[in-house]
Amino acid sequence: MIHSRLPSEVEEVLEGAMVAVLTAVNQRGEAVSHPMLPLYDREKGLLYFTSSILFSKKLNHIKRNPRVSVLISNRDYIRSRSYHVVQVKGEARVLDQDLSSGWQWLLPLWRKKEPYIDAFLKRRFALPLFWERAVIEVQPRKVAVWRGGDLDSEPELHVLGEKL
Amino acid sequence: MKLENELKNFEQVTLSFVDEDGYPSTIPVKVVLADGKFTLRLPSGVRPESVSGKKVTLLLNHVTPLPTGGYTDRRYVAFKGVALVSGETLEISVEKSYSWDESKTPFPEYVEVSTPRARRYLETVGRRLGVTFKPSLGLFWSFFRAVRLPFLVATAVPVAIGVAAAFYRGFFDPLLFILTLAGLSFVHLGLNVANDYFDTLLGADTLNRRPTPFSGGSRAIIYGILSPSEARILYTSFFAMGVSIGIYLALTRGLVEIAALTAIGIMLSYFYTAPPLKLAYRGLGELAVFLGFGPVIVLGSYFVQTQRLSYEALAASIPIGILVMLILYVNEIPDAPYDKQAGKLTLVTRLSKAQTLSFLAISLSAVYLSTALIPLLSLGPPTVLIALTTAPIAVKVYRGARESFGEPYSMIGTMSLNVKNAAITGALIAAGYVVGALL
Numbered sequence: 001m002i003h004s005r006l007p008s009e010v011e012e013v014l015e016g017a018m019v020a021v022l023t024a025v026n027q028r029g030e031a032v033s034h035p036m037l038p039l040y041d042r043e044k045g046l047l048y049f050t051s052s053i054l055f056s057k058k059l060n061h062i063k064r065n066p067r068v069s070v071l072i073s074n075r076d077y078i079r080s081r082s083y084h085v086v087q088v089k090g091e092a093r094v095l096d097q098d099l100s101s102g103w104q105w106l107l108p109l110w111r112k113k114e115p116y117i118d119a120f121l122k123r124r125f126a127l128p129l130f131w132e133r134a135v136i137e138v139q140p141r142k143v144a145v146w147r148g149g150d151l152d153s154e155p156e157l158h159v160l161g162e163k164l
Numbered sequence: 165m166k167l168e169n170e171l172k173n174f175e176q177v178t179l180s181f182v183d184e185d186g187y188p189s190t191i192p193v194k195v196v197l198a199d200g201k202f203t204l205r206l207p208s209g210v211r212p213e214s215v216s217g218k219k220v221t222l223l224l225n226h227v228t229p230l231p232t233g234g235y236t237d238r239r240y241v242a243f244k245g246v247a248l249v250s251g252e253t254l255e256i257s258v259e260k261s262y263s264w265d266e267s268k269t270p271f272p273e274y275v276e277v278s279t280p281r282a283r284r285y286l287e288t289v290g291r292r293l294g295v296t297f298k299p300s301l302g303l304f305w306s307f308f309r310a311v312r313l314p315f316l317v318a319t320a321v322p323v324a325i326g327v328a329a330a331f332y333r334g335f336f337d338p339l340l341f342i343l344t345l346a347g348l349s350f351v352h353l354g355l356n357v358a359n360d361y362f363d364t365l366l367g368a369d370t371l372n373r374r375p376t377p378f379s380g381g382s383r384a385i386i387y388g389i390l391s392p393s394e395a396r397i398l399y400t401s402f403f404a405m406g407v408s409i410g411i412y413l414a415l416t417r418g419l420v421e422i423a424a425l426t427a428i429g430i431m432l433s434y435f436y437t438a439p440p441l442k443l444a445y446r447g448l449g450e451l452a453v454f455l456g457f458g459p460v461i462v463l464g465s466y467f468v469q470t471q472r473l474s475y476e477a478l479a480a481s482i483p484i485g486i487l488v489m490l491i492l493y494v495n496e497i498p499d500a501p502y503d504k505q506a507g508k509l510t511l512v513t514r515l516s517k518a519q520t521l522s523f524l525a526i527s528l529s530a531v532y533l534s535t536a537l538i539p540l541l542s543l544g545p546p547t548v549l550i551a552l553t554t555a556p557i558a559v560k561v562y563r564g565a566r567e568s569f570g571e572p573y574s575m576i577g578t579m580s581l582n583v584k585n586a587a588i589t590g591a592l593i594a595a596g597y598v599v600g601a602l603l
Contacts (some may be wrong), residue, residue, distance in 0.1 A: 021223060023180040023188040031180035031188040033223045035240055053285040054278040069183075071190035076174040076229070085207075089187040096289050100300030116234060125309050126377070128299035128387050129282040130275055142187070144209065151194050151207035 004161050005045045009082050010145055014040035014047060016080030017072040018113060022049055022136070024061035024068050024092070031069075034058050038070065038107040045160075047088065047138040050103045050110070052130045059094050059134050068092040068138060075149060079113075085146040087155075088138065096134035103133040165261045169221070170241050171195055171202040174224035179206075179254070180521065181220040181247065189214075193222070193254065204254040212249035220247040221255050239265035270573055276373050281386055298388055310384035310398070312356045317583070318491060319352040321455055321590035322484045326465025328597035329480045332545060335469040340417070347409030348461055354402030355433035359444075360385060361395040362437035366445070368506035372455045372499060374572040378579035379495045380502075414538070417468050425464040432456040445508045453492045458485015467598060479543040481592060482534040483551070486527055487586035493524065494565055494582045498572035521566055528558040535593060545600025551592035557585045 006014070020038035023031050034055075047070060051059055062068060070088040072078065086145040093104060110117050124131045144155040171177070183189035194205040204222075206212060221244050228237040241263040242348060264274060286297040301309065307516030323345045360381045363369040364535045369381035384390040390398065432452045435441035443452045462481030467473055496503065496512040497520065504513045512520050535551050538544035564578030 018229060019176075019225070019227060020188050021176075021178050021225070022188040023221075025182060025188050028210040029182065030188070030219045031182055031221055033180045033190060033221050033242065035223070035225045035227075045462070046266060053282040054275055056281055059285070068188045068190045069180070069190045071178055071192065073178060073192040074225075076175065077227070085192050087190060089183075092501065097293065099286070099289065099297065114234065125301050126307040127272070127275055128301055128309070128389060129279060132286065132297075132299055138185070142185075146192070146207060146209075151192055153208055153437065155207070155209040157209075160329075 006140060006143060006160065007145070009084065010086055010143060010158075011040065011042050012080045012082055013072055013078055013084050013086050014038060014088075015042065017078050019072075019074065019077040020049075021071045021073070022058065022068060023066045023070070024058050026057075026061050027064060032058070032061060034083065037110070037113060038072065039106050039113070041109065045140070047090070047140060048106055048107060048109070049136040049138070050133045051136060053096075053099060053132045053134065054129050056134070059096065059136070060135060062092045062094050066091045066093060068136075071139060073149075078105040083149050085149050085151065085155075088140045089142040090138045090140040092136050092138045094134050094136055098131040099134060105134045106135065165241060165243075165263065167243050167256060167258055168202060170224055171204075174226045174239075174241070176223075176225040178225070179202070179215070179220055179247070180223065181202075181215055181218045184214050204256075205252050206249065206254055214251040215247045215254070217594075218247055220256065224325055225415070237267065238271075239267070249270075256285060265564050270374075272573065273374050276375065276586035279386060286388060289465045301389065301414045306384075306389050310357065310360075310390050310395075311353045311402075312382050314395075315356065315491075316349055316352060317587045318457055318488045319348050319461065321587055321594070322461040322481065322488070323348055323465045324594040325480050325484050325597070326462040326477060326592060327469055328373070328594040329462070329477050329544065330466050330469035330598040331401065332601040333474075333476070334601075335468060337469060340413070340468050341465075343409055343413060344465050347406050347413065347426075348464070350402045350409065351406035351429055351433055353406065355436060356382065357384075357390075357395055357402065358434055359437045361399060362439070363506075363508070366437070366439075366442075366506060366508070368499070368503050368508040369503050372502040374498060376498065376572050376576050376579065377577065379572060401412055403434065406430070413468055421467050421473060421532060423462065425460055425467070429456055429460045429464070432460070432462045447509050447511050447514055450489050450493055450511045454485040454489040457488035459480060474497070476543045479534070479538050479541065480548075480593065480597070483531045484586075484590045486531045486534065486574060487589055490524070490527055490531075491586050493527070494561070494575075495579055497570060498575050498579075499564065500570070517569055521562070521569070523563055525562055530593070531558065531589065535589075545596060545603075547600040547603065548593050548596030550596050550599075551589050554585055554589045554592065557581065557588070561585055 021033050022036045023033045025030045036049045073085045143158040146155045177193040179193045180190040196203050209305045223242050225240045227235040243258045243261045245256045245258040290297045327341050364385045372380040414422035458481040466477035496510045538548050539546040561582045568574035
């Protein structure tokens with residue numbers, strides 16, 4: 001199925017997910033996975049992650065090969081009414097021109113999931129390098145949805161067009 | 165680390181590989197318990213031939229979300245190897261694994277060991293953009309962090325004691341008090357930055373994986389907040405400002421005494437970690453701190469006010485000298501393994517745990533004994549005895565050190581309490597002299 005944007009129930013899962021597994025391809029051509037907090041911007045239809053430069057391997061992988069996948073699977077980690085297992089494949093880009101504050105426009109989305117983030121940010125001096133962060137922006141291309149988290153059923157497949 | 169043993173400990177299991185369409189693919193994996201054995205199964209919609217024979221990463225992930233927000237018990241294990249699919253069953257021929265478990269490697273330590281990677285990334289982005297990146301803390305917080313501003317209390321309290329002891333003898337000039345405090349604070353800031361510079365250069369701070377707000381140095385150079393040359397400029401400037409005030413006070417209040425005390429103070433501060441003396445590296449740091457923050461500061465502050473040296477001021481300097489020495493001593497406990505590696509053989513690195521705790525108990529007792537002796541030997545007013553009321557805090561410090569010995573993050577509370585005990589006890593001694601003068 002070709003869509004211009006993600007189905008709304010999938011967007012709900014992306015918005016409610018507290019943990020996603022982001023997978024990139026390393027220099028040896030192997031898939032490498034990282035559990036991360038996903039931030040979904042419904043207006044733009046784009047998925048975001050922020051990565052501290054302390055854990056920057058994935059940033060270098062994505063710069064070399066922008067193809068990534070994201071999996072949201074565990075019910076315990078999803079705060080939404082409906083539950084589906086969602087796999088997103090897409091192209092990512094790393095935004096790291098302003099590591100100090102270039103990610104802060106994502107704070108409203110981050111705050112919705114982790115309201116205590118502001119308290120941590122106020123103590124930025126305690127972990128200065130942790131708060132130097134790059135943004136990973138993922139443009140979804142292909143989405144597989146296991147409805148209700150039923151892995152024994154065939155997933156729904158969605159292909160997204162250029163324009164969301 | 166065996167895959168079969170780990171499966172029961174994680175509720176999220178995912179498999180990633182490079183799919184036939186060229187994208188990496190991450191899929192959920194079903195974990196089925198059958199006949200007492202865990203087996204892995206692919207979900208529907210994933211063709212076995214798209215996975216079988218491929219290099220894959222199996223990620224086992226766990227977090228416990230807290231009702232109040234945040235997470236605890238974060239851990240993951242990643243197994244890398246080749247996938248073998250037979251029917252519905254997935255097996256991994258594991259080639260290597262890596263993991264993180266915050267109960268074993270607490271997050272701050274994980275951050276610390278990742279610092280070199282972060283610095284490299286900053287340098288790479290900086291080169292690309294033609295700028296020099298530094299962690300963005302703003303001027304105040306960068307200064308706060310680099311000079312370890314809160315530790316100035318260790319200078320303010322002995323200055324207050326010296327001035328209060330002079331007040332008890334009928335001398336008090338507020339301008340001289342402010343000048344003394346400013347001069348000695350500059351020397352202390354110089355000491356802090358020089359200490360960081362040389363401990364980074366000599367490896368003691370660099371090797372430390374578990375720094376805390378009280379131990380492991382300011383990390384300003386390690387994190388790139390200050391460059392080494394900026395640190396040199398900063399500590400030289402602080403020492404120069406301290407010396408300038410010292411010279412002014414020497415010229416106006418007593419050349420020989422103040423020049424001598426200033427010279428001793430600067431030497432102890434600089435050579436605390438600087439080669440060739442490196443006092444802290446030779447087990448003499450504690451003695452240097454006792455002398456510097458006890459007799460040198462208290463006698464100096466007293467002399468500036470009274471233009472004389474006295475046994476009374478010397479007696480007043482002993483408890484605070486020991487208390488400030490104990491700030492250093494307790495903070496050295498979590499640093500000891502890294503100090504030892506770097507050849508910084510502090511007193512703690514030379515003692516066993518039992519000996520370290522005995523020395524702490526003896527030193528804490530000496531604080532209160534030397535305070536009690538001040539009026540008993542007629543070297544000060546009986547009102548200084550009010551400082552004995554903090555003895556229960558000292559007991560807590562001892563117990564805290566005993567219970568959390570060598571566990572840096574668990575020791576934070578004890579290290580904080582120890583600093584508070586030094587500040588409160590010292591402030592009460594100073595108050596004792598002031599009240600004694602007023603009665």
